[in-house]
Amino acid sequence: MKAIVQDAYGTADLLELRDIDRPAPRDDEVLVEVRAAGVDPSVWHLMTGRPLVARVALGVRRPRNPVRGWDGAGRVESVGAKVTAFKPGDEVFGNCDGSFAEFARAKAKRLALKPPSLTFEQAAALPVSGMTALQALSGRSRPAPGDQVLVIGASGGVGSFAVQLAAMYGAVVTGVCGPTGTDLVRSLGATHVLDYTHEDITAGPHRYDVIVDCAGLRPLPLLRRILAPRGTLVMVGGEGGSAFLGGMSRELRAALRSPFVGQNFRNLVSLPRQEDLLxxxxxxxxxxxxxxxxxxxxxxxxxxxxxxxxxxxxRGKLVLTV
Known part of the structure; x- marks a missing residue:
């Protein structure tokens, strides 16, 4: 089968289309004939091995799994001996182990039946980014009707879902994006849209009950300035920071400070959960x-x-068609 393979950490130049053996599902897995695969920042982190601390899980010297990709949608080719929830021919979406390929293995508990109303491309755009946004706006950070919510990086994969979810919960949503994304963000349900290239989003007296920061580049003191006294800041992703810790260095500082202030800081590590897929x-x-x-x-x-x-x-997600 054809797959996008990477033998060493580095740039996109190392991604190679190659013929490899088709994987075989384990007892609790499903073999998916991939029709589409999502491309998001997690692919970049897997490709580069950054931040370096992540290599403990990804593989110290080289990627443990050389096939890239995580989001996927397609048809079930075969199932493992212990799988009863799916059968060959089912259309599914979820988290696959190397979705940049014609076939990919996936644990049955990380898949769900594809919504009939969505194309394979749309379904492949949903799992990682959608689950991240759903978990970002849960618990203490789930907005109540009328709450002021700021989504930084609102035109990206996670941000585009966060805007829709916050608006669905009845919040007044302000989206932050570049000039090319303003129309999209407004169409997703944002009441206000700020172009960060022309506006300083941390200036002025406005305070937000919930801030979802999908960009990860602004210092914590600046974000605290626009966060309500009892508001919640959700930090998504590990962009910026040092080569070793990446954005985790900012998140660690926030975690140490959170118990001593009225504001709540959440360092989101999104986990694949079937209930969220459903x-x-x-x-x-x-x-x-x-x-x-x-x-x-x-x-x-x-x-x-x-x-x-x-x-x-x-402006939204990037998707590979297989």
Whole structure:
């Protein structure tokens, strides 16, 4: 089968379309014939091995799994001996182990039936970014109707879902994005849209009950300035910071400070959960959320998709078609 393979950490130049053996599902796994795969910052972290501390889990010297990709949607090819929830021919979406390929293994508990109303491309854009946004706006950070919510990086994969979810909960949403994303963010449900290239979002007297920071580049003191006295800041992703810890250095400082101030700081580590996939599936079927897709690329052009991601600020998700 064809797959996008990477033998060493580095740039997108190392991503290679190659013929490899088709994987076989374990007892609790499903083999998915991949039709589409999402491209998001997690792919960049896997590709570069950054921050360096992540290599403990990814592989110290080289990627433990050489096939890139995490989001996927397609048809079930075969199932393991202990899998009863799916059968060959089912259309599914979720977290696959190397989705930049014609076939990929996935644990059955990390898949759900694809919403019939979504294309494979839309379904592939949903799992990682959708679950991250759902978990970011849960618990203490779930806004009440009328709450003021600020989403930084609102035109990106996670941000585009966070805007829709916050608006669905009845919040007054302000989205922060670049000039090319303003129309998209407004169409997703944001009441106010700020272009960070022309406006200082930390200036002025406005305070937000919830801030979801999907960009990860602004210092904590600046974000605290616009956070309500009892507000919640959710830090998503590990962008910026040192080579070793990346954005985790800011998150560690926030975690140490949080017990001593009235404001609440959440360092979000998104976990794949089937119940969240099912929630996203239901919301998509009800028309309450819709994946925003910037553009699609054929599998052979995966490196170009990652380069586009690296340039920053896609308007929604990037997707590979297989």
């Amino acid at each position: 929630t996203l599936k239901n919301l998509a079927e009800e028309g309450k959320i819709t994946p925003a897709i910037d553009r699609t690329y054929p599998l052979a052009e995966a490196a170009d998709a990652v380069r586009h991601l690296e340039k920053g600020h896609p």
